[in-house]
Amino acid sequence: MAGGGEFKRDQNYITTRITADGRDGFPVEPGRYRLIIARACPWANRAAIVRRLLGLEGVLSMGIAGPLHDERSWSFDLDPGGKDPVLGIERLQEAFFKRDPDYPRGITVPALVDIPTGQVVTNDFARITLDLGSEWAAHHRDGAPDLYPEKLRDEIEDVAGKVFTDLNNGVYKCGFATSQEAYDKAYRQLWDRLDWLEERLTTRRYLVGDSITEADVRLFPTLVRFDAVYHGHFKCNRHKLTEMPALWAYTRDLFQTPGFGDTIDFEQIKTHYYGVHRTVNPTGIVPQGPDPSGWLTPHGRDELGGRPFGDGTAPGPPPAGERVPPLV
Structure with a gap:
């Protein structure tokens, strides 16, 4: 927490990279690494989406932590015996401590774990998705989309940077503010950015270019959680997402696109936010x-044109063990 009651996110992550040439000591190898996520977490949601879109399920396994955690870490209470079936650990903390017994920071998802040693390689969520798109290219499925096209990278980073500061992180700055002044400032920035996005997405189907890019992957996890948790739990309550025509249609469009909605479990999302944040929800x-x-109603965004996967194709269905409950 920063001065004046403002929430300040610790952005110091383990920055070791898994690369095609293995320059950090961790070369890309099918079956060697395990991506650990939690369905509840928006930052982990990004990695799950990109893994799906690129078709990496067969070369990069995925472990799913439960929605609740304590001060120690995320735990694998959804798995039989309360242990991840591949890593054999009860808490993600164990993999961080194998990397550094004195690891001093938060135990975060997503995390990539080296299966042979059981140690975390990286939890740098922003870098993970970019590296899945580039360093793992030899293992992409046929028809995998280019989520970070070179000619659009500057615009993607500009748009995504604004979205991160004011929206992705902005909802937390509202929810965890401990002074009225800090909350009011974060609230204004949040809604200024949402109004900007509403205007931008009124005339274009996707954030940058005419296909899904990394920018959309970064925006979707926040929007899909908005009405379920951020509107009430984090006091981001000027409007609901369903009351913003372009943003609601845009998010439904992505939700109904393979690789997006099939990563979302609303019950786990709500269980996490309302169950863990006891200072906000005692x-x-x-x-x-x-x-x-x-979420499954017609969105009408097709009229704006665009091709969801560019020159690529949609991914197939998720593996049986990774399917989320259907909406009811």
């Missing part, structure tokens, strides 16, 4: 709503 009561059925 009772730990998890709300029943909102009704999720609207």
